[in-house]
Amino acid sequence: MGSSNSTPAVSDELKAEIAPLEAKKVLTVADPGEFAGKEGKHVPTIAVAESKATIVVPHGMEEAHWIQYIWAKNESGALIGAVKLSHTDSPTLTVDVPAGTKAITAFESCNLHGVWKTDDTPIA
Numbered sequence: 071m072g073s074s075n076s077t078p079a080v081s082d083e084l085k086a087e088i089a090p091l092e093a094k095k096v097l098t099v100a101d102p103g104e105f106a107g108k109e110g111k112h113v114p115t116i117a118v119a120e121s122k123a124t125i126v127v128p129h130g131m132e133e134a135h136w137i138q139y140i141w142a143k144n145e146s147g148a149l150i151g152a153v154k155l156s157h158t159d160s161p162t163l164t165v166d167v168p169a170g171t172k173a174i175t176a177f178e179s180c181n182l183h184g185v186w187k188t189d190d191t192p193i194a
């Protein structure tokens with residue numbers, strides 16, 4: 071896989087893998103919980119250009135410690151993109167932003183440090 075993953079449709083299988091991750095505590099900059107101090111490498115960044123949002127997790131990718139999933143939701147909580155990663159992939163996801171989308175929230179799951187999300191990011 072290259073440095074960018076484009077996933078216009080999310081499979082039911084992938085949705086089923088992500089759902090239980092979100093059922094756990096989702097960590098944020100404001101509430102990093104037991105992993106305080108680790109937010110810098112775990113909270114995704116979102117860059118929007120034209121109709122695409124590029125989500126990057128500034129985290130290393132190693133065989134024993136990697137970003138397992140990245141996904142994004144719109145302001146209504148609908149999934150707009152997701153990817154499952156191996157440690158040999160880059161921790162990034164590019165999603166097509168549907169017309170009318172007002173905001174994006176990006177999530178990721180680290181195999182050692184839990185699930186993190188961004189604040190809601192408005193779409194200009």
Ligand SMILES: [Fe+2]
Binds near residue numbers: 112180182183
């Ligand atoms: Fe981590």
